[in-house]
Amino acid sequence: MSVLPVTTVRTSFPLSNQRLLFQLNADQIALQKQYDQLSTGKRVLRLSDDPAAASRAIGLHRSIDRATQLGRNAASSLNFYQSTDSSLSRVDNALIEARAVAIESAQNVVSEDERAAFATTIDETINTIFASGNAMYRDHQLLGGFLNSQDAFSRIGDKILYSGAEAIARTNLGAGETNALNLNANQALGALSVFHEGEKLHAGVNADTRLVDMRDGDGITPGLIRVSGGGDWYDLDLSAATTMSDVVNLISGTEIDGRTLTASLTIDGLRVEYIDGLGGTLAVADAEGSETADQLTILNPAGINPPPLIGSGISPAVTGQTRLSDLANGDGIDLSDGIQIIQDEKVIIVDLSAAENISDVLIAINRSGADIRAELKGDEGRIQLRSMKSGSDYAVGENGGDAATLLGIRTATEQTLLSDLGSGQGIALNPNSPEISIIRPDGVQLELNLEGSDTVRDVITLIRDHPLNQDTARVLVDLNEFGNGIQLTAPPGAAPLTIRQVGSSNAGLRLGWIGEDGADHVGSVIGPVDTIIGNDFNTRDAGGTLDTLLRLRQAVRTGDIPEITRLQAALDVDLDRASRARGRVGVWTRNAQQLSDVAETRLISMKSQLSDEIEADIATVVSDMSQRQLALEASMRLIGKTSQMTVLNFL
Structure with missing residues (x-):
């Protein structure tokens, strides 16, 4: 606590009064601060009270x-x-x-x-x-x-x-x-279960393909590559490339050892050679820190492989913006016939004639009115279909073309496993007899033993290759053109084309040829042929807890x-x-x-630290306040005495 000393030398009255008033003011201010500390319990109320402590307190307040x-x-x-x-x-x-x-x-x-x-x-x-x-x-x-x-x-x-x-x-x-x-x-709860995961789609490389989409989405990092014709090495900067056409343009026209390079695109990569089409040495390496040549799969640092150098296996990822014309490895796919979505025997036709890319296809399916959500599965390049209505049966089939197959989302195909039929229950085989008998219109009977058959294609092959089915009256078999199922046709004869389920087997039921009652399926003449149109053999459950x-x-x-x-x-x-x-x-x-x-533990610790920084010690404040009051009283008494003094007091 600072107190100005009483002057003992000859000074002017104004100066003495100024010193005493200054002391009085300082005592009053200090006493007011102590009153504030006593009433608030805080030692630091302003930044100027203790800048260092105030700075620490601000940080603690934030924490x-x-x-x-x-x-x-x-x-x-x-x-x-x-x-x-x-x-x-x-x-x-x-x-x-x-x-x-x-x-x-x-x-x-x-x-x-x-x-x-x-x-x-x-x-x-x-x-x-x-x-x-x-x-x-x-x-x-x-x-x-x-x-x-x-x-x-x-x-x-x-x-x-x-x-x-x-x-x-x-x-x-x-x-x-x-x-x-x-x-x-x-x-x-398994809601929005995936009831069908489509086949992987493959996109071809074109001039507009972005480097970031190449290698199934892993991308190609443009950088510096080095090329040589057997002599000096030449640096070729591809760092500005963003598309495959940029790579082709930057490589084409490069002169090395008097010969000109040319580059072109393949279905799934890049081809680099001399423009004259002749052989020779063509070495390609990455500059230090670059991986461009390696990622383009044209790396040939020792020049062992003669030109052309063909980089392959770097097809782009299939995204929502992938054009339909780029699918099928660049050959494109035709979806103009559309697809059928069958939900609880209700057929919904999805028009895809205006679709230009994968996003258009997904939007068309999602807006078709079917309780389905179609989406691309991550970066795997396949369409997956989710069910929205528990208790429903779902299927996706053709609408007279092959759009569903091209998109990889047809639910009943020749690759369908027989063990997956009947919602995974498979087919029950007869121990010592064939499972299915097909009676042609001319009376020839084709007996099918499905022992050893794994897929629907195997069943179709059994019919096509049956020894008794190789003449002009043979039964033709294929998947239905509309929806799903297996269709049989044969030239008309004296009797109708008939399919019979033999013994205790349920193969005819599972393959969609026989009804629940087990009765023979008798065909009818449609146009010039006797026809049996099978039902869908691989409908899908919606999936999820409520569906079960x-x-x-x-x-x-x-x-x-x-x-x-x-x-x-x-x-x-x-x-x-x-x-x-x-x-x-x-x-x-x-x-x-x-x-x-x-x-909570950290909060308690920080509040304790904050208390140490800004809170007042009440005992110390009371002690200091008592001393300050004494000093103030002394200052006031001294001012009172000195203000009564005259020049006579010094004579």
């Missing part, structure tokens, strides 16, 4: 604000996780109950009343899972997409439509990265034991999915709790 927000985030996340866990708990319990019902109802001796009771129980499990799928917390869907404020699932007749989203919210809990806040219905339960309810009502047995395995998958989803939420909960505890 405290962040820790406080992280704590709020953790608390909100924990509440969201707890609500999600509660919903998934109900799903788990419902699926366990449904599986128990499936096991009981798979018995041969079950009365109609018992089956009705079992179906009612499954109805309750469907209602429970339906409600859990639509559960919300703070106006946000727990499973139907975070940004979706409406019900994700809705009933349409005896089926359930999913119209939710897959949006995943993320929050900052202080772990260095954002944490997921919710699951979507696909992760928990809807099918199980129907199977229990009708007593379809093979179907119940199949659906038991599907229930196991659904229960495993839901349990894994719940386990994931449990891990998130534990992590959020740990991060919350860390944030």
